[in-house]
Ligand SMILES: Nc1ncnc2c1ncn2[C@@H]1O[C@H](COP(=O)(O)OP(=O)(O)OP(=O)(O)O)[C@@H](O)[C@H]1O
């Protein structure tokens with residue numbers, strides 16, 4: 001069963017087409033990595049999933065609901081889809097626990113005690129329980145990103161979206177974040193990850209999607225993608241990111 | 245400098261000239277603080293409206309700001325005092341002129357409040373707009389609605405960012421309150437002028453007025469620094485200090 005299904009999605013900024021007839025799907029429990037050159041539309045594609053970016057053509061079904069449909073309750077849909085951003089985007093004026101509690105209380109209607117218990121459980125899991133009362137500005141990038149992942153998980157999501165979660169991090173912090181993501185993947189979380197971490201892709205991805213100029217150029221099982229990518233563009237891209 | 249005239253019986257009213265000074269301070273504070281309450285409330289609402297994507301909310305707010313920010317305060321003071329009672333429905337206009345207590349005082353409060361609201365609106369707008377779009381996206385992505393994003397993220401952060409320029413607006417309102425003397429409010433500057441006419445102690449009384457304004461603005465600065473310290477976000481760089 002598809003958790004996320006893109007059917008011929010096209011999007012324009014004015015006359016510039018950022019997404020060109022994109023079709024793909026992410027099944028329940030599947031981990032899909034999206035890669036491609038800068039400006040190819042990866043962020044735009046992933047933000048369509050929870051309606052952060054509207055699109056003009058096609059249909060996008062997420063957890064059985066049509067995202068583009070005017071009658072879809074977007075906040076309700078988003079609450080079930082966790083999202084992690086390149087720049088963490090924790091709320092700077094709230095401490096770590098408050099960051100995790102906010103949507104649990106305001107969106108899911110959990111009591112503060114319930115939410116705090118859940119937050120502590122997740123902070124423990126991402127190795128951040130000792131920092132529960134710190135503010136984002138007092139933490140390293142890797143720590144902030146692990147908290148951002150915990151914030152997404154706190155909503156008991158049916159899928160998680162990652163938009164280049166490690167590309168703003170210093171190299172020595174990348175692994176602490178990837179480790180959390182690998183663990184999540186191994187537990188069977190449905191994940192759509194924009195990332196250039198091919199080690200992560202090799203380890204846990206089921207499929208790899210390669211985008212270029214708004215198009216899905218490759219959409220192949222991991223073994224095929226790393227074995228014999230069909231397009232020249234994907235080959236060039238792979239050799240570039242693997243050899244530097 | 246000789247300040248002994250302050251204890252002399254004033255020309256009218258039964259008290260001393262010092263009583264006139266105290267009364268002047270009282271009206272300066274009253275006009276300024278009431279005007280600030282109006283300015284902060286209306287300015288905040290307008291500032292928020294200017295950041296929404298809903299055109300029919302944004303456009304009137306923009307029109308307000310452009311109108312009130314670009315007409316001189318003195319002109320606005322005259323309009324509230326002389327013109328507004330004439331263009332309101334007759335009964336209400338007559339009441340403003342005859343029934344309403346202290347018409348010059350309330351006209352001054354409204355004029356200064358609505359004028360400063362346009363400036364506060366601009367500060368609040370710029371504070372909200374300086375928050376990176378990714379923050380709003382992250383908040384929406386957790387399932388919060390747009391009003392909730394304003395309530396829990398954009399307003400708390402936006403206000404923190406604009407405490408320094410808002411402090412400066414708050415200081416300006418005390419200085420601008422002296423314009424109220426043109427419609428007959430006997431605030432500090434008006435009292436200083438009158439006292440200098442009766443006693444010829446011009447140098448002394450305007451020195452005293454200067455000290456009064458400096459003390460008021462110092463008090464405001466200390467208050468706002470206290471507020472800023474109180475809401476400071478640990479580890480956050482970007483609010484200045
Ligand atoms: N608001 C916008 N208005 C106009 N063009 C935009 C806007 N946002 C993005 N674009 C353009 O759309 C294209 C795709 O952007 P997108 O951010 O999806 O790329 P990306 O693949 O995520 O790139 P990166 O690896 O740099 O993050 C780019 O050419 C970008 O310049």
Ligand SMILES: [Mg+2]
Pocket residue numbers: 042043044163164
């Ligand atoms: Mg991107």
